Amino acid sequence: MADHVRWGILGAAKFARDHMGPALNAARRGRLAAIATSSEEKAAPFAALAPGLAVHLDYDALLADPDIDAVYIPLPNHMHVEWTLKALEAGKHVLVEKPMAMQAEQFDEVIAKRDATGLIAAEAYMVVHHPQWVKAKELFEAGAIGKIRRVSVAFSYDNSADGGNIRNRPETGGGAIPDIGVYAYGTVRFVTGEEPEDILSTCIERQNGVDVWSHITARFPSFHYTGVVSMRMAPFQEVVFHGDGGVMRLTAPFNAAVYGEAAVEVQDNALEVRRWRFPAANHYVHQVEAFNASVLDGAPYPCPLEFSKGTQEMIDMIWKADRG
Known part of the structure; x- marks a missing residue:
């Protein structure tokens, strides 16, 4: 790895275009290097932001790119666990949009994969970095x-x-x-x-x-x-x-x-x-800088998956209470 983290994005979500794409490129010790999306047209706003951006027309191709160190995943909620696990298996660090999972127990497989690979995996819970x-x-x-x-x-x-x-x-x-x-x-x-x-x-x-x-x-x-x-x-x-x-x-x-x-x-x-x-203050930039420091320096990440799992446990309690 170079002296900075080379980021890829899975999907051309509006939120990624408006907030996280710029943050990935603006954060110290990081650079937006690639995106995976279904068309060059969808990739165009990201390419304008990051000249030289590599465009992959499917997610697996980006995960196979040896020039990418970490991926940001802004896919629909039900796809988060699946693609986080795939990214970790491909040797990429992962920052995934919240909620990471739809039930608290789904965090366990991701945590186990994180620990087995030694990679950084975290939910993009930007507010605690503000x-x-x-x-x-x-x-x-x-x-x-x-x-x-x-x-x-x-x-x-x-x-x-x-x-x-x-x-x-x-x-x-x-x-x-x-x-x-x-x-x-x-x-x-x-x-x-x-x-x-x-x-x-x-x-x-x-x-x-x-x-x-x-x-x-x-x-x-x-x-x-x-x-x-x-x-x-x-x-x-x-x-x-x-x-x-x-x-x-x-x-x-x-x-x-x-x-x-x-x-x-x-x-x-x-x-x-x-x-x-x-x-x-821009909490998206602060979040990416904290993640970059964890990847490059081994610094503890301020918002680990165990914390995010605790929030999902509260949500699970709410669903259970509402069902009576």
């Missing part, structure tokens, strides 16, 4: 809000007009909870270091076989959780950690710079407010 969330965890652990009692999360957007979107299709692993519930649940676990003990209530609305709106309450060891995620509401996102010594609020916690400016606000019991702003 300095906003790093600061929130630091403040929480320092006791900035005292003893935690309540966490409230809201994350919504509206894609009702896009019936063909993979998020609106059950056969591709669609639904709001697999798409954005991972953020509503995983970030709370990240900051507090706690795991849910029980799902107290579920109220889930479904359309065409996928969840489009849900209100979930859960009991964690130290606090009560309440959260709404939806693909049928006006765009909104906010996370609030409420303790006996203060309140911590995160603005634009999941789509920093797209939804708005990422910031952390802490209000103490005297109603005094401290605020930390992060207007320029």
Whole structure:
């Protein structure tokens, strides 16, 4: 391997074109080197971004490319485990879009393959690489809000007009909870270091076989959780950690710079407010740089598969509770 990671992308997804492709190319010690897609036309925007880009017309051809060190997988959810395993078997490091799997037990085969190959495999859970969330965890652990009692999360957007979107299709692993519930649940676990003990209530609305709106309450060891995620509401996102010594609020916690400016606000019991702003941070670039450091230097990856499996375990608990 050279002094940088040579990246390939499986599929010309819009998200890859708009966010992760640029991040792969902008991150230090990395370069976007190849894409696998069904046509040169779909590859064109990526080629414009990365001159000299190799274009493969099927996924297996990219995995066989000896000039590629790592692959980013933005395929539909139900294809993530299959192609992660294939990439690892082909000797490539893997960064795969969330959710990695549709059930927690599916992580086990990927973890075993990661360990057997000695390669890096991780879910693209970019938010925990953002300095906003790093600061929130630091403040929480320092006791900035005292003893935690309540966490409230809201994350919504509206894609009702896009019936063909993979998020609106059950056969591709669609639904709001697999798409954005991972953020509503995983970030709370990240900051507090706690795991849910029980799902107290579920109220889930479904359309065409996928969840489009849900209100979930859960009991964690130290606090009560309440959260709404939806693909049928006006765009909104906010996370609030409420303790006996203060309140911590995160603005634009999941789509920093797209939804708005990422910031952390802490209000103490005297109603005094401290605020930390992060207007320029790009969590996609930070994520890729962390991955590159793991590949090149052997640095521990900040968001291992074991953490991602824990979020899926909470989702599995929600599905089980909703079935009664």
